[in-house]
Amino acid sequence: xxxxxxxxxxxxxxxxxxxxxxxxxxxxxxxxxxxxxxxxxxxxxxxxxxxxxxxxxxxxxxxxxxxxxxxxxxxxxxxxxxxxxxxxxxxxxxxxxxxxxxxxxxxxxxxxxx
Amino acid sequence: xxxxxxxxxxxxxxxxxxxxxxxxxxxxxxxxxxxxxxxxxxxxxxxxxxxxxxxxxxxxxxxxxxxxxxxxxxxxxxxxxxxxxxxxxxxxxxxxxxxxxxxxxxxxxxx
Numbered sequence: 001x002x003x004x005x006x007x008x009x010x011x012x013x014x015x016x017x018x019x020x021x022x023x024x025x026x027x028x029x030x031x032x033x034x035x036x037x038x039x040x041x042x043x044x045x046x047x048x049x050x051x052x053x054x055x056x057x058x059x060x061x062x063x064x065x066x067x068x069x070x071x072x073x074x075x076x077x078x079x080x081x082x083x084x085x086x087x088x089x090x091x092x093x094x095x096x097x098x099x100x101x102x103x104x105x106x107x108x109x110x111x112x113x114x
Numbered sequence: 115x116x117x118x119x120x121x122x123x124x125x126x127x128x129x130x131x132x133x134x135x136x137x138x139x140x141x142x143x144x145x146x147x148x149x150x151x152x153x154x155x156x157x158x159x160x161x162x163x164x165x166x167x168x169x170x171x172x173x174x175x176x177x178x179x180x181x182x183x184x185x186x187x188x189x190x191x192x193x194x195x196x197x198x199x200x201x202x203x204x205x206x207x208x209x210x211x212x213x214x215x216x217x218x219x220x221x222x223x224x225x
Contacts, residue, residue, distance in 0.1 A: 105158045
């Protein structure tokens with residue numbers, strides 16, 4: 001389905017290296033979320049944007065993770081330096097920005113840190 | 115913050131039987147409860163959701179019930195089919211659109 005785009009789909013890096021993920025939500029979606037989904041668990045919110053402003057980044061490990069959505073459209077999530085426990089699928093989701101919005105997920109980026 | 119617990123972690127049913135997945139939440143301010151289906155290697159997809167002003171919602175073979183007093187909600191799938199096999203996640207939100215997910219239920223429908 002046409003919708004949230006993410007790249008790359010897969011990434012393998014060594015610990016202490018840096019990595020960046022990109023997300024482009026559905027056109028017009030005001031909110032954008034980055035989630036971390038560790039194997040066998042539910043998605044965990046890392047950061048929530050409303051347009052180009054951060055709404056919630058309370059669960060983002062800010063010593064190594066950063067994210068931006070400069071123009072209020074696409075977004076990048078960076079990890080620097082990566083640790084073994086960062087191995088997970090990183091999901092991006094977008095929503096209309098209204099209350100009780102449906103969140104539409106992208107296909108995710110599967111990261112393996114060796 | 116919100117804590118969502120989900121049971122069971124795995125569920126196997128015969129094709130045609132019903133499946134029930136249960137979730138509890140901790141924050142009484144939560145008022146929106148979506149359910150997502152995630153097939154292996156694919157993105158989570160919304161299958162049904164319920165808001166706190168209703169107790170039950172149905173969409174063909176899928177229904178969700180909500181008990182605000184007990185702080186639990188359930189997903190019911192009737193007449194299960196092999197294509198229903200997937201991992202199902204419940205979630206809760208206070209309306210600020212910050213979803214807290216359960217740990218997932220792997221449903222297997224045996225033909």
